[in-house]
Amino acid sequence: MVAEVKRWRFAMVCSSNMNRSMEAHSQLGRAGLDVESYGTGTHVKLPGPSLHEPNIYDFGTPYGAIYDDLRRKDPDLYKRNGLLPMLKRNTSVKLAPQRWQDNTGDGVFDMIMTFEERVFDLVVEDMNNREPKLMKSVPIINMDVKDNHEEAGVGAKLAVELCQKLEAIDGDWEEIIDDLITAFEKQHKRRLAYSIAFY
16 A cells, blocks of 8 residues: 655745746646745736836736736737736636735645745744644745746746655655755755744
């Protein structure tokens, strides 16, 4: 009888739940991993016609509605800068961007991954402010990824690899996570930060 591999639940988190966390969500999902994704911002912010004119939406606004809005505003610009293709991809992954700080009803994750130091700090702070009920430890791992489409693709591939390594751990992850992270950093020449929080 083959021992069943314990399934991990992964959360991918960036600022607006648009690019980095969604590319990772998409790739982890295709790899057969159990994944959700979130943003930590106050609003969903997307580039606009200039730096001073971003497009701002509430979390929960469907990706399809944002796609239609941008297509109505300036289809050429938003096709050229990759927002329309990105939103099209997002609609095939889930309905709408979700905010990490409002996700307490989504249950417990086995690993939380962020793609920016500021986002990592916000997730760590949020987890530390929650009342631990289960005393279940969870690693929060940050890998800085530039917020552009190309880097998001690279970051997502690395996220899949790291998550697969974690899910394959036989035994207690806390005993080997330091070695696993050190080996991963060395192999990919990427610095990771991590913290442990409790559910």
